[in-house]
Amino acid sequence: MADDVLFDFAASGKTGRWRITNDGVMGGRSSSTFLLEGGHAIFTGMVSLENNGGFASVQSEPEVMDLSAFDGIEVRLKGDGKIYGVFLRTEPTWSPLRYDLRVETQADTWLKVSIPFDAFEARMFGTKVPAPALNPQMLRSVGFIISDKQEGAFRLEIDHVKAVEKIEDDE
Numbered sequence: 001m002a003d004d005v006l007f008d009f010a011a012s013g014k015t016g017r018w019r020i021t022n023d024g025v026m027g028g029r030s031s032s033t034f035l036l037e038g039g040h041a042i043f044t045g046m047v048s049l050e051n052n053g054g055f056a057s058v059q060s061e062p063e064v065m066d067l068s069a070f071d072g073i074e075v076r077l078k079g080d081g082k083i084y085g086v087f088l089r090t091e092p093t094w095s096p097l098r099y100d101l102r103v104e105t106q107a108d109t110w111l112k113v114s115i116p117f118d119a120f121e122a123r124m125f126g127t128k129v130p131a132p133a134l135n136p137q138m139l140r141s142v143g144f145i146i147s148d149k150q151e152g153a154f155r156l157e158i159d160h161v162k163a164v165e166k167i168e169d170d171e
Contacts, residue, residue, distance in 0.1 A: 004163040010039035017061040028053020041158040043144055049151050059143030067163045068137040072116040076159035079105020084156055085145040088120060090138040096124045099134040114167045
């Protein structure tokens with residue numbers, strides 16, 4: 001079995017639909033945009049700590065993704081030196097439960113990050129919670145978040161997200 005490309009931002013047919021959720025849902029003032037440019041998705045904006053804010057996120061619209069035949073996901077991204085969360089959701093409708101892993105980026109450097117499904121931690125509203133292990137057969141969406149009081153401008157470029165059969169060392 002080969003890897004399965006979930007989102008390829010250089011290929012117009014594999015970009016999916018995405019939606020932004022910022023801290024404004026709780027009174028915060030952070031802002032962000034998500035657009036396609038130069039064959040990459042660009043998630044950019046400003047994190048504000050005003051009004052107890054402090055996060056910006058984007059996630060794919062829910063769709064059934066049975067990835068039980070794979071060991072994890074691979075994301076190719078370029079950041080700004082900040083820490084981002086890569087997260088997966090399993091619920092068919094919106095739920096605060098998500099499974100995520102923090103990725104430290106290097107400014108202006110492309111990274112290929114391979115993440116085994118068992119490395120993702122269950123979180124609700126940014127806090128680790130006890131929950132069943134991530135079930136790759138029940139995946140519904142993929143997302144990215146900047147949080148943890150990283151105030152200021154941010155920029156994350158995403159080349160692709162794919163399911164991988166075998167997790168190899170990061171490049």
